[in-house]
Amino acid sequence: MVKVNRKEAEPMKEGYVDNRFASLYYKEMGQGMPLIMLHGNGESHEIFARLSELMSRYYRVILMDSRGHGSSLMKEEAAGGDLTIPDMAADVVQVMEFLHVPRAVILGFSDGANVALETASCYPGRVSAVVAVSGNALPRGMSAASLMEVKLKYALWRGLEKVPLPRGVRERAVKSRQLLGLMARWPRLDKDKLSCIQAPVLILTGRRDMIRPRHSLWMGEQIPDSKVVFVKGADHFTLLKKEKAYGAHIMACLLYTSDAA
Secondary structure, three states, rough: OOOOOOOOOOOOOEEEEEEEOEEEEEEEEEOOOOEEEEOOOEEEEEHHHHHHHHOOOEEEEEOOOOOOOOEEEEEEEHHHOOOOOOHHHHHHHHHHHHHOOEEEEEEOOHHHHHHHHHHHHHOOOEEEEEEEEOOOHHHHHHHHHHHHHHHHHHHHHHHHHHOOOOOHHHHHHHHHHHHHHHHHHHOOOOOOHHOOOOOOOOEEEEEOOEOOOHHHHHHHOOOOOEEEEEOOOOOOOOHHHHHHHHHHHHHHHHHHHHHOO
């Protein structure tokens, strides 16, 4: 059993960080080691409501909505553009700079895991550890059926954008194309990029996940200091249903990180 000291609750803070392309929403609570939580595709920080409450008893939890998601708004000049994993990684670092966080543990779920790994690869000095839950390094890391479905839907919405549509339908087409594009075209974490990750990485997945087990094992082989854990009975969304079960793995990783610091 992992034991950590529980800290007195800190008041919740929230706000926005602006850049040229987006206004990024963040919320933080707790105190201690910074722990950034990144949600998945089409979601928001709210998926971590229970997990963040648990972790904020021991750590400084920073939640943020990725650009084009939740309360983070795309600015007019970028509203119809593509969403990319590298841009989202740069957003994470910008929020860290705004909050005066030199280094942080980054916990990501699904697309958030992909952003966490991208951040660790491109900004190694800013990441002390990564917990990647149900993430993939390449689109083909998804099961064949899942990838085919994503690509077909991406092509459909991309095609619909090119024909005259009522305003509301067009906005839906743009949003759908952006979100599906994140899965159909990203991430692009090849062997070389994964090998650049210097921080310890915990990869949490399940045998029933939409991410192929062999791909998760391959990711672990490429990252110098990594551990792959198959959570018993887990599918792609088990983290959001069994926070305490995942929390034990996460806190063990955080304890290891603090001991190594």
